[in-house]
Amino acid sequence: MKTSPPEAQTAPARKCHCVINHPVTDEERAELDEAFGCARAVGDSLGLLLLVARLAGPCPARV
Ligand SMILES: [Zn+2]
Numbered sequence: 001m002k003t004s005p006p007e008a009q010t011a012p013a014r015k016c017h018c019v020i021n022h023p024v025t026d027e028e029r030a031e032l033d034e035a036f037g038c039a040r041a042v043g044d045s046l047g048l049l050l051l052v053a054r055l056a057g058p059c060p061a062r063v
Pocket residue numbers: 016017018020021022058059060061
């Protein structure tokens with residue numbers, strides 16, 4: 001049986017290209033907020049630290 005490959009799906013382009021990705025859009029900020037909630041719920045202190053890093057520091061996409 002011949003099958004066709006799934007449609008190529010491309011993620012929407014992000015404006016931030018930093019190593020630790022900063023949220024730039026309202027949707028990305030909502031994703032980060034949800035991630036904070038999940039990390040808090042399970043007591044993931046390293047995860048919280050990484051999420052805080054996504055909020056800190058200079059970002060060329062934030063003007
Ligand atoms: Zn950035």
